[in-house]
Amino acid sequence: AQSVTQPDIHITVSEGASLELRCNYSYGATPYLFWYVQSPGQGLQLLLKYFSGDTLVQGIKGFEAEFKRSQSSFNLRKPSVHWSDAAEYFCAVGHFYGGSQGNLIFGKGTKLSVKP
Amino acid sequence: DADVTQTPRNRITKTGKRIMLECSQTKGHDRMYWYRQDPGLGLRLIYYSFDVKDINKGEISDGYSVSRQAQAKFSLSLESAIPNQTALYFCATSDGQGAETQYFGPGTRLLVL
Numbered sequence: 001a002q003s004v005t006q007p008d009i010h011i012t013v014s015e016g017a018s019l020e021l022r023c024n025y026s027y028g029a030t031p032y033l034f035w036y037v038q039s040p041g042q043g044l045q046l047l048l049k050y051f052s053g054d055t056l057v058q059g060i061k062g063f064e065a066e067f068k069r070s071q072s073s074f075n076l077r078k079p080s081v082h083w084s085d086a087a088e089y090f091c092a093v094g095h096f097y098g099g100s101q102g103n104l105i106f107g108k109g110t111k112l113s114v115k116p
Numbered sequence: 117d118a119d120v121t122q123t124p125r126n127r128i129t130k131t132g133k134r135i136m137l138e139c140s141q142t143k144g145h146d147r148m149y150w151y152r153q154d155p156g157l158g159l160r161l162i163y164y165s166f167d168v169k170d171i172n173k174g175e176i177s178d179g180y181s182v183s184r185q186a187q188a189k190f191s192l193s194l195e196s197a198i199p200n201q202t203a204l205y206f207c208a209t210s211d212g213q214g215a216e217t218q219y220f221g222p223g224t225r226l227l228v229l
Contacts, residue, residue: 043221108156108158
């Protein structure tokens with residue numbers, strides 16, 4: 001069965017420091033992978049996604065993620081964190097039905113706090 | 117205006133009451149989803165619908181029902197609410213093409229007393 005693991009429940013970084021949020025997935029074939037962000041009191045917004053091609057994916061707000069098949073990972077990175085990046089981040093894998101993607105399977109999330 | 121709207125945004129109800137959460141979208145998408153979010157558990161799928169006549173149970177459908185009244189509307193009902201259904205509920209839509217992005221509504225915060 002497909003699954004997504006985000007090992008870190010809560011991470012605190014200083015403003016201006018680099019960030020890496022970890023995501024590991026379990027899936028039998030080449031996965032569709034996503035990172036979503038949820039700001040306090042808001043719905044989820046897509047940061048980036050991977051489905052084929054270049055394994056380094058650029059997203060919005062200066063985020064990027066790298067797909068590593070050998071490690072079953074899709075870690076999210078940002079070179080310099082801003083206070084406005086404080087939020088909860090969710091990694092997700094697309095679940096397929098009948099050859100097309102159906103719903104998403106989400107990790108449990110990583111909450112990011114940013115110190116001034 | 118928001119592409120995916122949910123009403124109400126907040127709701128307090130009592131155990132045993134029937135309540136309905138509504139979702140509307142203006143994105144023209146065929147696919148709609150209901151998720152619930154609990155602290156530390158991420159989002160879990162309750163029901164999904166690939167078109168008006170195609171409705172499917174998700175991971176945690178017990179105690180819930182849905183109605184797809186039109187392409188743009190997908191309602192979630194709790195027939196007899198219980199306290200462990202206290203959660204944040206999200207509606208989402210997608211276009212059914214390739215690596216689909218799902219677009220989420222702002223959520224409905226439900227408290228069952």
